[in-house]
Amino acid sequence: MVPADSTFQKPSSGSPTDAFLAYRFMVLSRVLENRIASLYRAGKIVGGVYLGIGQEALSASVGTLLGKGDVFAPLIRDMAGRLAFGESPLDALRTYLGSRKGPMRGRDGNIHRGRPASGMPAMISHLGGMIAVVNGMLFARRLRGWNDSVGATCIGDGGTSTGAFHEALNQAAIEKLPLVMVVANNRYAYSTSNDRQFACQDLLSRAEGYGIAGHAAQGNSLLSCFETMKHAVAAAREGGGPQLVVANLLRLCGHGEHDDASYVADDDKTSVLNRDCLEVAREEMLAEGRTEADLKAVQSAAREVVDQATAQAQQEPEPDPYADDWRATKSEFQAHPSS
Amino acid sequence: MSLTYIDAIQQAQGRALRENPNVFIYGQDVAEFGGAFKATKGLVENFPDRVINAPISEDAMIGLAVGAAIEGMRPIVEMQFADFSSIAFNQIVNQAATSFYRTGIPIPMVVRLPSGGTPGSGPFHSQSMETLYAHYPGTVVLTPATVNDAYFMLLDGIDCDDPVLFCEHKFLYRWLKAEKLTEERLPIGTARVAREGKHASVATYSAMVHEAVRAAEILSEEDGYEIEIVDLRSVKPLDADTVVASVARTGRFLALGEAYPWGGVTAELCAIVAQECFHLLDAPPRRMNSKDTPVPYHPNLWKSHRPTADRVADALRELIRF
Numbered sequence: 001m002v003p004a005d006s007t008f009q010k011p012s013s014g015s016p017t018d019a020f021l022a023y024r025f026m027v028l029s030r031v032l033e034n035r036i037a038s039l040y041r042a043g044k045i046v047g048g049v050y051l052g053i054g055q056e057a058l059s060a061s062v063g064t065l066l067g068k069g070d071v072f073a074p075l076i077r078d079m080a081g082r083l084a085f086g087e088s089p090l091d092a093l094r095t096y097l098g099s100r101k102g103p104m105r106g107r108d109g110n111i112h113r114g115r116p117a118s119g120m121p122a123m124i125s126h127l128g129g130m131i132a133v134v135n136g137m138l139f140a141r142r143l144r145g146w147n148d149s150v151g152a153t154c155i156g157d158g159g160t161s162t163g164a165f166h167e168a169l170n171q172a173a174i175e176k177l178p179l180v181m182v183v184a185n186n187r188y189a190y191s192t193s194n195d196r197q198f199a200c201q202d203l204l205s206r207a208e209g210y211g212i213a214g215h216a217a218q219g220n221s222l223l224s225c226f227e228t229m230k231h232a233v234a235a236a237r238e239g240g241g242p243q244l245v246v247a248n249l250l251r252l253c254g255h256g257e258h259d260d261a262s263y264v265a266d267d268d269k270t271s272v273l274n275r276d277c278l279e280v281a282r283e284e285m286l287a288e289g290r291t292e293a294d295l296k297a298v299q300s301a302a303r304e305v306v307d308q309a310t311a312q313a314q315q316e317p318e319p320d321p322y323a324d325d326w327r328a329t330k331s332e333f334q335a336h337p338s339s
Numbered sequence: 340m341s342l343t344y345i346d347a348i349q350q351a352q353g354r355a356l357r358e359n360p361n362v363f364i365y366g367q368d369v370a371e372f373g374g375a376f377k378a379t380k381g382l383v384e385n386f387p388d389r390v391i392n393a394p395i396s397e398d399a400m401i402g403l404a405v406g407a408a409i410e411g412m413r414p415i416v417e418m419q420f421a422d423f424s425s426i427a428f429n430q431i432v433n434q435a436a437t438s439f440y441r442t443g444i445p446i447p448m449v450v451r452l453p454s455g456g457t458p459g460s461g462p463f464h465s466q467s468m469e470t471l472y473a474h475y476p477g478t479v480v481l482t483p484a485t486v487n488d489a490y491f492m493l494l495d496g497i498d499c500d501d502p503v504l505f506c507e508h509k510f511l512y513r514w515l516k517a518e519k520l521t522e523e524r525l526p527i528g529t530a531r532v533a534r535e536g537k538h539a540s541v542a543t544y545s546a547m548v549h550e551a552v553r554a555a556e557i558l559s560e561e562d563g564y565e566i567e568i569v570d571l572r573s574v575k576p577l578d579a580d581t582v583v584a585s586v587a588r589t590g591r592f593l594a595l596g597e598a599y600p601w602g603g604v605t606a607e608l609c610a611i612v613a614q615e616c617f618h619l620l621d622a623p624p625r626r627m628n629s630k631d632t633p634v635p636y637h638p639n640l641w642k643s644h645r646p647t648a649d650r651v652a653d654a655l656r657e658l659i660r661f
Contacts, residue, residue, distance in 0.1 A: 124437070126429050129398075129402065136414075141410065143388060143389070163426075171393075
C-alpha cells in the first residue's frame, strides 16, 4: 500500500529534449544559493551551508530529465537538480532557516531535506548511504509490477571510495535496476585531491568492473551534461540496467561556506574546467538560438521566486521544544522516562 | 508434533508472506537454500518473487530494505549472523532509525539477527547486538525467549511501523520446543513474569531466561529460595513497570544478560531499579553478563564466558545473603 500522502505516480510520458529547461534551474539554483550564502553571512542560518556552485549544469540535467514518478536522491551539491525535480525553493529556505513548516520541521537542516513520499529520500551525511535506498525504492516498484520508473542519485569523487558505493552499485547491477549513478568528479573531496582518492585512470572505468554501462560528460557544459544524461536516463528506463555517468568538473566554492578552498592547485585554476558552467551554458543557449532577452527573463523570474520564498520562510514559526512531539515512534508503547 | 523455536520463525514468515503482499524476505542464501539455519526453508516455493537471495553486502541489504519500506513495503532482512550487522550499522542507526523523526515517513522493516552464543561459534558468530541497537532512538529491539514469542513477536514486528531488530537466539533454534502454539500473545513492550517468587527478582531475556529458570530450580531445591523471573521479551521498549513491581515483591534484584558487560541492557535495568526502587531494596541491585572478552571458541572457555545456571544461582545466593 502506498502511503496516502504519496505523490507516487507514473512518469509523465516522454522526456524533455530542450536543455533550456535545465538552464532555468541552473539559474534558479545559483540565485537561491547566493541568497542562502548571504543569509549565512548575516548569521541567520545555524549549521553549515554547502553550495553547488560550478556543478549546476550536471545537477540540473539530472533533475530535469527525471519524471514525476521517478526517484531522485540528491547529494550535497544538488540544489539545481532538486529544484528541477520539483523541490520548491521554499522547502530549501525553510530547512536552512529551521522553519517548523518545512519538510524537516527544524529536526534536520540544510542539505538533509527531502520528501520521501514524493520520490526524494532525505539524505544522510554518510557518503554512499543513499544509493542502496534508491535501489530499494526501485526494487519495491518492480515487485509491484511497475517497471517504468528510473532512480537517479549523485555522489562526488570522494564518495566513490566508500564501501557503501561499491556494495550498492554491485547490488543494482545484479538486480539490473534502472539506477542512474551520477558521479560529479569535482577533483576535491573537501580538501583531498583525486590522487589521494582513487588509483584508476578514470572513474568511468569502474563501470566495467560492475558490469554496467558508463557515460562521460564534460561537467561545465550544459549541452554535454544534458545529452549524456538523456542517453543514460533513457537507457535505464528502457531496461538497460544501471548506468554510471561520470562528469569531470571543478567545484567553484569551498566545501562549505566556512572553507576558503585555499588548497585548490594552480593547474586546476587555469584548467578549462575552471570556467563557470553558468557562463558556458549562456553561450550554449545563445548559440542554440535563445536571445539575450530570453536569458534575462529567466534571471529576473528566478530573483522574484527567491525573494518571495525568502520573505515567507523568514516569517514562519521556529520549532518550539515545548510543543514538539519528540517521540520518534508512532507506536503506542513509550520508553521508560529514564531510558 | 512439537514445534521448535526456528520452526516458529519459519512459520511466522510464511504466514506474513501469505497474508501481506508487501512482505518480502531478503538475505544471503534465503531462497532455495532456505537460509544458513533453515529459517526460510521452503518459503521460496510459494513466493518465488518475494524470497530473494542477496549479495554479501550487509550495508546495501539494509539500504535496499529502507528504500522498499519508504515505498510502503515491509521487508524482512535476514542477517546470516547478528555479528555481520555491524557492516550495516550505518544504515540501521542513521538511515532506518532516523527516518520517521526526520521526515515523518515510517520504516516498517524487520532485521532478523541470529544472535548469541553456541558452542564453537567463536568471536564472530556469537555476539549479542541488542544493546547497540537499543541505544539509538527510533528502533524497536525484540528478544524472544519462547517458541510462542518467536512466532507472535515476529508477526508483531512485521506489523510494527518502526524498524525492528529481531534478536533470535541461535542456541534456542532447535533446543527449545513447544507442543504447539498457544493463545498467549502479549503486546510488544510488555514483559512476562516467567516464574513467581519472593526472595529475589531476576530480569532477563532471550536464552538467559532459561539459565535463570534453571538457577531458580536449583535454589528452590537446594536452598528453599523462590526466585521471581521477569522475561523482558523486548529490550526496547523496556517494560520498567513489570520489573519495578517484581522488585517491590522481593526486595532484591539481579539483571542478567548474555551481552558484554560494559553498559547495555543490564546497566539500564540496574539504573532504573536504583532510581525507582531505592527504598524497596534490601540489597544493592546486581548484574551479571558475559565476560569482557571476545566470545571464545572452545566449549570449555565458552561455558565460563557466558552466565550459566550455576553461576546465576551463586550470584543469587550472595544477593539473598547480603
